[in-house]
Amino acid sequence: MATGMIQVICTDFDGTLHAEGEQPPVPAALESLLADLQARGARWVINTGRTLPDLLVALDEARLRVSPDFLVVVEREIHVRQNESFVALADWNDRCQLDQEQLFARIRPRLPEVVAWIRRHFSALVYDDRYSPFCLMAGSDADTDAILDRLAAVFADEPDLMVVRNSVYARFSHRAYNKGSALGEIVRRLGCPARAVFAAGDHVNDLPMLSREYAHYLTAPANAVPEVQAAVRGLGGYVSPHSSGHGVRDALEFFLSNPDPGLGAGHRLAAER
Numbered sequence: 001m002a003t004g005m006i007q008v009i010c011t012d013f014d015g016t017l018h019a020e021g022e023q024p025p026v027p028a029a030l031e032s033l034l035a036d037l038q039a040r041g042a043r044w045v046i047n048t049g050r051t052l053p054d055l056l057v058a059l060d061e062a063r064l065r066v067s068p069d070f071l072v073v074v075e076r077e078i079h080v081r082q083n084e085s086f087v088a089l090a091d092w093n094d095r096c097q098l099d100q101e102q103l104f105a106r107i108r109p110r111l112p113e114v115v116a117w118i119r120r121h122f123s124a125l126v127y128d129d130r131y132s133p134f135c136l137m138a139g140s141d142a143d144t145d146a147i148l149d150r151l152a153a154v155f156a157d158e159p160d161l162m163v164v165r166n167s168v169y170a171r172f173s174h175r176a177y178n179k180g181s182a183l184g185e186i187v188r189r190l191g192c193p194a195r196a197v198f199a200a201g202d203h204v205n206d207l208p209m210l211s212r213e214y215a216h217y218l219t220a221p222a223n224a225v226p227e228v229q230a231a232v233r234g235l236g237g238y239v240s241p242h243s244s245g246h247g248v249r250d251a252l253e254f255f256l257s258n259p260d261p262g263l264g265a266g267h268r269l270a271a272e273r
Contacts, residue, residue: 005195005196006037006042006196006197006198006217006252006255006256007041007042007043007190007192007196007197008042008043008044008045008183008186008192008196008197008198008215009037009043009044009045009098009198009252010045010047010183010197010198010199010200010215011044011045011046011047011056011074011199011200011201011248012046012047012179012200012201012202012203012206013048013050013055013127014048014050014205014246015045015221015223015224015244016200016201016202016221016224016244016248017030017046017203017245017248018023018062018093018199018205018244018245018248019205019243019244022244024062024063024180025062025245026062026064026245027245027246027249028231029246029249030245030246030248030249030252031064031065033067033249033252033253034041034048035065035066037252038066038069042071043069043070043190043192044066044069045068045069045070045071045072045183045186046067046070046071046072046201047072047075047179047182047183047201047206048071048072048073048075049073049074049075049164049205050071050074050164051072051074051131052073052077052079053085055071055073056086059259065184065208067081067084068081070178070186071086071191072182072183072186073077075164075177075178075179075182075205075235076096076162076174076178076179076181076182077089077093077096077179078092078093078175078182078185078186079134082230089185092182092185093130096174096177097251099160099174099176099177100132100173100174100177100195103158103160103161103174104132104133104172106135106158106162107133107155107158108133108185110154110155111133113135114150114151114154115134115135115148117148117183118136119148119175122138122139122143122146122147123139123143124136124137124138124139124143124147125137131171132172132173133172134170134171134172135169135170135171135172136168136169136170136171137168137169138168138169138170139168140168141168143168144165144167144168144170148163148165148170150239151163151231153205155261156190159175160174160175160176161173161174161175162175163173164178164205165204165205166204166205167203167219168204169231172223177207178203178208178209179205179206179208180208180209180211180213180214181211183197183199183209183214183215184214192218194212194213194214194215195215195216197215197216197217197256198217198219198251198252199214199215199217199218199219200218200219200220200221200247200248200251201220201222201224201228202221202224202225202228202244203224203228204225204227204228206228207227207228207231210228210231210232210235210237211235212235216225217237217238217251217255218232218235218236218237218238219232219237219238219240219247219248219251219255220232220238220239220240220247221238221240221242221243221244221245221246221247221248221251222239222240222241222242222243222247223243223244223247224239227252231234238251238255240254
């Protein structure tokens with residue numbers, strides 16, 4: 001296998017790297033492959049919507065024998081591994097927080113009316129936390145669709161505002177800070193070209209990093225939602241016939257053996273495997 005062309009491995013956590021209910025939740029074969037690639041100089045990034053404390057607990061419970069080099073948490077904050085700890089990338093995280101606060105200050109006066117409308121029409125939990133003034137847990141995907149359509153209309157005059165969604169969960173964020181831009185910042189600091197980056201995700205909040213702007217080797221496991229599978233196929237990436245971490249391992253092995261399969265060939269060859 002030629003390994004030098006993959007210099008950064010970026011994986012979503014839940015449903016992509018980690019499968020709740022499986023034992024082990026991260027396949028041993030994937031751990032071994034990640035460790036081997038790290039030993040050859042590759043850097044591994046976990047890019048997740050989880051908070052840092054929540055992710056660290058999940059990593060500890062998974063009893064991984066290999067550690068990521070970077071963590072992206074709440075889809076935007078970057079932390080770098082130093083020895084056995086993760087240290088905040090202060091300049092990026094501080095700039096992100098300032099831009100978020102300025103955006104949220106503008107939209108906050110309009111939120112009570114929106115929240116009241118949601119509570120009148122839907123059985124949904126709406127709340128705020130330290131990361132966003134608007135967080136949603138709706139009762140169904142259809143309810144989420146309807147609520148997000150309303151939000152898009154109400155805040156159409158705020159181009160910096162975006163909604164980060166994962167199934168029935170959603171929250172407000174600044175458009176400049178997402179899984180893709182955070183990956184791009186890590187890659188920039190490493191001096192690594194996008195053509196040497198592998199990215200794997202399973203849900204719509206992974207779409208910003210499943211982009212040719214930030215990564216060349218794009219993949220989705222078999223359990224990825226249809227929108228993600230379609231996006232990966234459309235960009236000539238690889239949709240694995242295997243789920244979660246098994247699919248990530250399969251995709252890494254596929255690209256290591258087929259470093260330049262050509263646009264669309266990843267999906268065709270996946271069907272042949």
